[in-house]
Amino acid sequence: MIARTSPDDLAPGDESYPSRPYAWTVVAILIATAVLSYTDRQVLSLLVDPIRGDLGISDTQISLLLGTAFAVVYGIAGIPLGYLADRSSRRNLIFAGVVVWSLATIACGFSHSFAQIFASRLFVGLGEAILSPAAISLISDYFPPSRRGTAVGLFLSGIAMGSGAAILIGGGVLHAVDVGVLSGTPLAHQAPWRLVLLLIGSPGLVWALAILAIREPARRATTVADQAPGGAGRLLPLLRVAPIYLVVATASLVDNAVGAWAPSLLIREFAKDPGQVGIELGLLLTIGFGGGVLIGGILADRAGAAGGWPQKLRVCLISASAILPASLLLNSGHFLVVLIDVPLYFALSGIVTAVGFSSILDVVPNRSRGLAMSISFFLNVAVGAGVGPTAVALAGTYLFGEAAGLGPALSFTVIAGYGVVIAAVLLTLAKLRRAVAL
Numbered sequence: 001m002i003a004r005t006s007p008d009d010l011a012p013g014d015e016s017y018p019s020r021p022y023a024w025t026v027v028a029i030l031i032a033t034a035v036l037s038y039t040d041r042q043v044l045s046l047l048v049d050p051i052r053g054d055l056g057i058s059d060t061q062i063s064l065l066l067g068t069a070f071a072v073v074y075g076i077a078g079i080p081l082g083y084l085a086d087r088s089s090r091r092n093l094i095f096a097g098v099v100v101w102s103l104a105t106i107a108c109g110f111s112h113s114f115a116q117i118f119a120s121r122l123f124v125g126l127g128e129a130i131l132s133p134a135a136i137s138l139i140s141d142y143f144p145p146s147r148r149g150t151a152v153g154l155f156l157s158g159i160a161m162g163s164g165a166a167i168l169i170g171g172g173v174l175h176a177v178d179v180g181v182l183s184g185t186p187l188a189h190q191a192p193w194r195l196v197l198l199l200i201g202s203p204g205l206v207w208a209l210a211i212l213a214i215r216e217p218a219r220r221a222t223t224v225a226d227q228a229p230g231g232a233g234r235l236l237p238l239l240r241v242a243p244i245y246l247v248v249a250t251a252s253l254v255d256n257a258v259g260a261w262a263p264s265l266l267i268r269e270f271a272k273d274p275g276q277v278g279i280e281l282g283l284l285l286t287i288g289f290g291g292g293v294l295i296g297g298i299l300a301d302r303a304g305a306a307g308g309w310p311q312k313l314r315v316c317l318i319s320a321s322a323i324l325p326a327s328l329l330l331n332s333g334h335f336l337v338v339l340i341d342v343p344l345y346f347a348l349s350g351i352v353t354a355v356g357f358s359s360i361l362d363v364v365p366n367r368s369r370g371l372a373m374s375i376s377f378f379l380n381v382a383v384g385a386g387v388g389p390t391a392v393a394l395a396g397t398y399l400f401g402e403a404a405g406l407g408p409a410l411s412f413t414v415i416a417g418y419g420v421v422i423a424a425v426l427l428t429l430a431k432l433r434r435a436v437a438l
Helices: 021-046 048-053 059-085 090-109 114-128 131-142 145-177 192-201 203-211 229-234 236-270 274-331 335-363 367-402 408-438
Strands: none
Touching: 021 048, 021 090, 021 114, 021 131, 021 145, 021 192, 021 203, 021 236, 021 274, 048 059, 048 114, 048 192, 048 236, 048 335, 059 090, 059 114, 059 131, 059 236, 059 408, 090 114, 090 192, 090 203, 090 274, 114 131, 131 145, 131 335, 131 367, 145 192, 145 274, 145 335, 192 203, 192 335, 229 274, 236 274, 236 367, 274 335, 274 408, 335 367, 335 408, 367 408
């Protein structure tokens, strides 16, 4: 049920935050929902070759399914849904979103053409467009600013774990089908990739009921921006938000590129079994990406206490700089090195993402957090999911040639993307120093 609280924002010093055990229970529910969300979204990256073979579609069309289908929906519905989250029950919006994306994932499993599966993926994106903006807005009202970064980082770890879980669950199901677990059942005649989508989409319809256990919290006015002194505070709206959006969106571009094509890199170029790759890479991604964003949330709280928003940017800079040499290992030509390097990349990228989202919440007022998050996630998907997977395919075709394989194209995409991140952070820090000097 929705808590009976005043619609007015609570003052920064208000002590009526929900109890800590209940607040963390809500975070746990939202994390599980994020795992479901990202699993439904990301599982296609493991099923690229069987879907391509069964439906007779190209790598470019696959890249449209992996990314552009989401970008189109986020462009149409993401920002209006974020605006709605600032003015209505965020709990109810999340419930509706879970139902929509679960049904759409099941529909993907019944698709028999590119047009059908593309349309189904559009609805997966529609359902998922509301989750992260509404969930992060909810979390920001369950925790005071001093613990908000850790709580948001823990939620983002659910998204990160979903990336690994998608590959892990998909690989496990593929392996189970290969050894004949479903033989003799009515589902035995279905293609394995269809079974994966059906079995992953169905649990969301049951889990949606757990969302109804969440109470809608009071909205609170507790931003660092309200307390920022001097010239730096006056520059917050223009100087601070836009660079964070650029940093997080570019990180998302590279995440989507690596997440979409890393399984195929391991399967194609090292002649590995998809089920084996799914289980091994899935476990490592769950630990690497999930741990990275959780550590990023903790570092965000510590950096904020030590030096405020500029110190958070320095954390982003250090992590982004470490990614550049790590990206070269994607083109090492050794299976074990690539297998370890992919989760290492995601651990470092997870720190950048978690610190970035924490910084956005520091800046924007409460009544704009849903909209601010939806803008960020729109950019993440429009730039990230919409461009990232296709960028690798285009780099492989036009820069390196298909004979070079996926490794050079992946390394190039990571270096180019995080070069932009580093440049944006350095430029922003320089502007902040000049602003404070004034």
